Amino acid sequence: MEKIKLLGVSLSPFTHRVEWALKIKGVEYELIVEDPQNKSPLLLEYNPIHKKIPVLIHNGKPICESMVIVEYIDETFEGPSILPKDPYDRAIARFWAKFLDDKCLPTMGKALLGNEEEKEKAKEECGELLKILDNELKDKEFFVGDKIGFVDIAANILAFWMGIIEEASGVILVKNEKFPNYYTWRDNYINCSQVKKYLPSRDELFSHFQSKFHSASTTK
Template sequence: MAEMKLLGNSLSPFTHRVEWALKIKGVDYELIVEDPQNKSPLLLQLNLVHKKIPVLIHNGKPICESMVIVEYIDETFEGPSILPKDPYNRAIARFWAKFLDDKCLPAMGKALFGNGEESDKAKEECSELLKILDNELKDKKFFGGDKIGFADIAANVMAFWMGITEEASGVILVTSEKFPNYYAWRDNYISCSKVKEYLPSRDELFSHLQSRFHPTAAPN
């Protein structure tokens, strides 16, 4: 039997991408919890380039970067396909995953966690990017059509984590009036029974994020 270990953290959307892929394929694994503020020697040894989670260890061999790991899992194990079989549709799924990671997440991070002019500019950028996503999701339940696929897994942070971060920060970037298709996709993703089963505790994530925005706030 293959030995499968995952260095990660249950509150991390990037760890969740990998866990979700492993669940889709029915692959058993051991989660080795990492503290992002106090990285273990093992993590630093196995991810020399980025020094961050997640890292999948399959039979002693490490694979880094969440979406690279998801592709590896899809190609290595039997079970439902995560990437489409059609080459064109596979390319489109990879395009949206890269768009989300390279464009949307950095802008979202600056808008929600930044300050002053940087945050204001990022909010404007987020609005334009969300318009693109909203248009792409028109008449579609998920990025891949009727079922969750590769691009949806890449977008998990935009579904679950983004909404809770908005609430914790008090900065609202998404409304149903402004981005109805994107808003509906987010609800569909979070409401999916299989996804819901493996999402982290909402209260725990909210508390964690709130402590970042209000580090000096005294507990009640």
């Protein structure tokens, strides 16, 4: 019997990417909750390069980086496909997932957590990036195909976490009316029955981020 363990943090969107992929495939796993401030010997052993979660351990072998893990799960286990079957669509899905991780998430982080000068510039950049995503989602329910897939999983932080972080921080990055396609996609994602039942508690997430921003403001 295959043994699957996941080192992660229950409220992390990156851990959730992996958990959602495992759930799509119907794979049973054990979540080992890590403390980011006190990394376990297991995490340091299995991810000595980046020393970060998530890490999937499959039959004693570690796989690191959330979207690399999602691809591994898709290729290894039976069940519904996460990446498209068509080679072109698969390449497009990888492109947008990389765009989200390399461009969108760092910019959002600066807009919420940077100094005042960084925040203003990053907020403008966020608007430009969301215009790109909004245009890509025109006449689409999801990024690639007619069901939640690889890019949507990569974009989970934009779909669910982003609004909660904005509310907790008091920094509003986008206005709904400017990005109608993006907001339709976000609603489709959050309200999809398959996704909805596995999302973390909104109240718990809000309290977590509110406490984090309050601590940051009192230590400046």
